[in-house]
Amino acid sequence: MMSENYFDGNHSQTNNDNQTQSYDYPKLLLPEVVRFWLLMIFEVPSLTCSLILLYYLLIDHDLRQSLSNHVIIVLLIIGLFSQLIDIPFYLNYLRINYVWPPITISCLIWWFAATGISNLTNIIMAWASIERHILVFHDRLLSTKRKRIFFHYLPLLTIVLYGFIYYIMILLMYTCENMYAYELDWCLYPCYYNNEDLAMYDTIINSIIPTPIIAIFSIALIIRVIQQKSNHHRHFQWRRYRKMAIQLLSIAALFLLFNLPMTSLVLAHVCGLPDGSTGQFELYTYYLYHFVSLLMPFVCLGSLPEIRKKMKQIIVFQTVVHTITPGLARYAN
Incomplete structure (x- = not known):
């Protein structure tokens, strides 16, 4: 999540009334070289893990057909945008201290x-927290193709289309004049932030509300699963409940760990907390949010034992091949 509170230096942004606003933000004390390598260490393994997971989830028929895996597939695909665009842009900025290439399209894409x-x-994660209750406790709502379209595919597709259409329109078609500050991370911020109503809608609806939804429905899922465990006549269902709950809760925990502090700060600013009043803590929350997209593939892998088993078999096979091959070579000689 990008925030206008996260920039340093004295800079200005011009709104559609041709008024200029100046900003003065503190700089994160953590050295740039440390920030760079902390992200870089995770970037390549994270991207590799995402591609491996997507390969198995899309190629394997059983994994692809499982309704509980669909939201994971979407999260991994969406996460590639962060891994291939947001984080590389930020890494390059930390390395050379300006946005490269310094052109308009770079800022818009970033x-x-x-x-x-x-x-x-x-x-999407907020919807996944709600949908998991349907998958676990109300699977009769998914018993027919029409019901699956209405309760499973349509909501997920609608959310994805909403996100892409909304931000493409607000970044490319909204009538205001952007100022592209290439010497700043994220080129400063989009000019639609200067529209108070639009900025408030984007902040509350798209940024703040999903986090409490994730928290509330995840806690509710834990409570409902524990209650089901007390029913001794449903041992088979309990194992199914536990697997699907752990899959969702592990990902939700990652989101809440890094997102809850930042969302709380954003909400505090909406309620009147002055920008920059929390100092370095605020800056660290925005920096650490990068690790949501970097760690999510590993958390997803941990919740998919079928893929872990396949990967383990490949590793064991490769080890056996490398062990046998030298022996065969010596025997041939």
Whole structure:
């Protein structure tokens, strides 16, 4: 999630009334080289893990057909935007201290990946927290193809289309004049932030509300699963409940760990807390949010034992091949 509170230096942004506003933000004390390598260490393994997961989830028929895996597939695909655009742009900025290439399209793409994709991911996760109750406790709502379209496919498709259409329109078609500050991370911020109503809608609906939804429905899921365990006549269902609950809760925990502090700060600013009043803590929350997209593939892998088993078999097979091959070579000689 990109925030206008996260920039440093004295800069200005011009709104559609040709008024200029100046901003002075503190700089994160963590050295740039440390920030760079902390992200870089996770970037390549995270991207590799995402591609491996998507390969198995899309190629394997059983995994692809499982309704509980569909939201994970969407989250991983959406996460590629952060891994391939947002984080590489930020890494390059930390390395050379300006946005490269310094052209308009770079800023627009980065804004879309940093703000749009981030908020879209949170909204999808909020829906996943709600849908998991349907998958576990109300599977009769998914018993027919028509019901699956209405209660499963249509909501997820609607959310994805909403996120892409909304942020493409607001970044490319909204009538205001952007100022592209290439010497700043994220090129400063999009000019639609200067529209108070639009900024408030984007902040509350797309940024703040998904987090309490994730928290409330995740806690409710834990309570309902524990209650089901007390029913000794449903041992088979209990194992199914536990697996599907753990899958959702592990991902939700990652989101809440990094997203809840930042969302709380954003809400506090909406309620009147002055920008920058929390100092370094605020800056660290925005920096650490990058790790949601970096760690999510590993959390997803941990919740998919079928894929872990396949990967383990491949590793064991490769180990056996490398062990046998030298022996065969010596025997041949």
